[in-house]
Amino acid sequence: xxxxxxxxxxxxxxxxxxxxxxxxxxxxxxxxxxxxxxxxxxxxxxxxxxxxxxxxxxxxxxxxxxxxxxxxxxxxxxxxxxxxxxxxxxxxxxxxxxxxxxxxxxxxxxxxxxxxxxxxxxxxxxxxxxxxxxxxxxxxxxxxxxxxxxxxxxxxxxxxxxxxxxxxxxxxxxxxxxxxxxxxxxxxxxxxxxxxxxxxxxxxxxxxxxxxxxxxxxxxxxxxxxxxxxxxxxxxxxxxxxxxxxxxxxxxxxxxxxxxxxxxxxxxxxxxxxxxxxxxxxxxxxxxxxxxxxxxxxxxxxxxxxxxxxxxxxxxxxxxxxxxxxxxxxxxxxxxxxxxxxxxxxxxxxxxxxxxxxxxxxxxxxxxxxxxxxxxxxxxx
Numbered sequence: 001x002x003x004x005x006x007x008x009x010x011x012x013x014x015x016x017x018x019x020x021x022x023x024x025x026x027x028x029x030x031x032x033x034x035x036x037x038x039x040x041x042x043x044x045x046x047x048x049x050x051x052x053x054x055x056x057x058x059x060x061x062x063x064x065x066x067x068x069x070x071x072x073x074x075x076x077x078x079x080x081x082x083x084x085x086x087x088x089x090x091x092x093x094x095x096x097x098x099x100x101x102x103x104x105x106x107x108x109x110x111x112x113x114x115x116x117x118x119x120x121x122x123x124x125x126x127x128x129x130x131x132x133x134x135x136x137x138x139x140x141x142x143x144x145x146x147x148x149x150x151x152x153x154x155x156x157x158x159x160x161x162x163x164x165x166x167x168x169x170x171x172x173x174x175x176x177x178x179x180x181x182x183x184x185x186x187x188x189x190x191x192x193x194x195x196x197x198x199x200x201x202x203x204x205x206x207x208x209x210x211x212x213x214x215x216x217x218x219x220x221x222x223x224x225x226x227x228x229x230x231x232x233x234x235x236x237x238x239x240x241x242x243x244x245x246x247x248x249x250x251x252x253x254x255x256x257x258x259x260x261x262x263x264x265x266x267x268x269x270x271x272x273x274x275x276x277x278x279x280x281x282x283x284x285x286x287x288x289x290x291x292x293x294x295x296x297x298x299x300x301x302x303x304x305x306x307x308x309x310x311x312x313x314x315x316x317x318x319x320x321x322x323x324x325x326x327x328x329x330x331x332x333x334x335x336x337x338x339x340x341x342x343x344x345x346x347x348x349x350x351x352x353x354x355x356x357x358x359x360x361x362x363x364x365x366x367x368x369x370x371x372x373x374x375x376x377x378x379x380x381x
Contacts, residue, residue, distance in 0.1 A: 039067040043078065043115030045108050051120040052098050055196065056150065056158040060094040062108035062115060078108040088119050125153045129164065129201030131194050136203065138174075138184040140210040140238065146180040148194035148201060164194040174205050187239055209237035214249065214286030216279050222291040223269045224325055229290060231265040233279035249279040259290050296324040300335065300372030302365050308377040309345075309355040317351040319365035319372065335365035345376050 042065045052058050064074040080090045083105040090096040090106050098121040107116040128151040138144055150160040166176045173188035182192055184207040193202040213236045223229050235245040251261045254276035261267040261277055272294040278287040301320045309315060321331040337347045344359035353363060355378040364373040 038070065040064050040110060040113050041067050043074065043108055043110060043113050045106065045115045045117040047117075049118050049120070051122055053122055053124040053126065053150075053152050053156075053158070054098050054100060055126075055163055056098055056160065057163075058096045058098070058119065060090065060096060060106055060108070060117065062094065062110075064110065064113075074108070074110060078110045081107050081109070082119075083107070087121050122154075124156070126150050126196055126199050127153050129160065129194050129196060129199055131192065131201040131203045134203060135206070137206045137208060138182075139208050140184050140186055143181060143183045146176070146182055146192055146194070146203070148180065150196065150199075160194070160196060164196045167193045167195070168205075169193070173207050187237075209239040209241060211235050211245075211281060211284050212238050214245070214279050214281065214284055216277060216286045216288040218288070220289045220291070222293060224323075224327065225269050225271055225292050225295050226327060226329060227269050229267045229269070231261070231267060231277055231279070231288070233265065233286065235281070235284075245281065246279075249281045252278045252280070253290075254278070258292055295321075295327060295329075297321050297367060297370045298324045300331070300365050300367060300370055302363060302372045302374040304353070304363075304374050304376060307375070308379050309353075310380070311355050311357055311378060313355045315353050317347070317353055317363060317365075317374070319351065319367075321367065321370075331365075331367060335367045338364045338366070340364070344378050 044063050046061050050058050061073065061075045062078045064072050075094050080092060080094050082088050082090045082096065084102060087100050087102040087104040088096050088098045096106055096119055101121050101123045103118055103120050105116050106119050107114055130149045130151065132147050136144060148160045148164045150158045161180050166178060166180050168174050168176045168190050170188060170190035173186055174182050174184050174190040176182045176192050182205060187207050187209045190205050191202050192205050193200055215234045217232050221229055232244060233246045233249045234242055236242050246265045251263060251265055253259050253261050255273065258271055258273040259267050259269050259275040267277055267290055269292040272292050274289055274291050276287050277290050278285055299322045301322065303318045303320065305315050318330065318332045319335045321329045332351050337349060337351050339345050339347045339361050341359060341361035344357055345361035345363065346354045346356060347363050353376055358378050358380050360375055360377045362373050362375050364371050
């Protein structure tokens with residue numbers, strides 16, 4: 001029973017709030033909180049006394065001021081009307097459409113409160129229509145929205161996209177809706193035109209065939225780790241034509257630890273293994289397998305800047321790997337460094353040699369079963 005009484009009170013409170021809102025007694029504070037008892041005292045309509053040509057639209061807004069000093073956008077809550085519908089009409093959201101030269105008073109009403117503004121419709125002539133975007137290339141099956149901007153003799157511009165008559169010179173290539181939405185049908189060219197009376201604007205639309213498949217070349221190549229391979233992508237289209245699209249696709253590698261590939265199709269072999277290199281455009285893709293073979297290290301060369309050093313001096317050594325395939329790489333950070341006589345010369349993990357005392361020491365760099373060395377002499381000053 002108590003639950004039923006609570007539900008009835010909840011329903012009553014909701015109906016009361018709706019009634020007070022309609023009567024203009026329920027407002028909002030400056031912080032956006034609902035305040036019970038705040039009364040709507042005035043309505044203002046903007047923009048102030050606008051002037052527009054025949055055949056265009058103008059959006060009005062209504063702002064309500066309440067007894068607690070708060071203001072609220074009431075554009076969607078008020079009732080809109082025009083004093084002369086032959087001159088201009090206004091819809092429920094405050095959008096006015098001009099029909100003939102003259103003036104009309106646009107009024108917003110909520111309860112017993114109203115606000116008004118005068119709309120002047122002029123006979124300024126439409127001198128040109130600009131259609132955007134400019135000359136466009138689309139693939140078959142895709143769509144694009146065109147817009148029409150009217151330029152008038154007084155230098156003003158207005159959006160006429162929904163007021164003009166749209167047409168296509170070749171509907172078998174591309175069609176266009178009443179709102180300017182073009183749909184590419186088949187390969188070819190079509191002129192998309194926006195017309196208002198005798199004033200026209202147009203753009204050329206080129207439709208390319210639909211991409212049906214992508215092939216990636218070379219097919220299944222093999223490279224050595226640390227080398228590069230350039231791939232190319234070729235698109236085959238619905239009309240049977242083929243075109244290189246290497247820079248138009250998105251490239252990817254299935255395993256970047258083995259090989260990476262950049263936006264231009266250049267792959268870098270990182271380590272031994274296989275990676276699938278893919279070229280994609282939309283939901284169409286093609287791929288090939290790249291096999292990376294390990295390099296075979298044949299020798300290591302250790303380089304030093306000075307053959308002799310005084311005690312306390314340091315110098316950085318470097319190690320260069322020479323591979324049986326003819327490739328040369330800096331492997332200073334990959335080798336294991338050692339000194340034959342640490343009491344004379346010590347060597348760090350990064351290859352930094354430090355002279356300790358007079359004598360000679362052999363410094364060796366080792367990677368796997370391959371090593372290379374050099375001798376450093378420590379001399380007293």
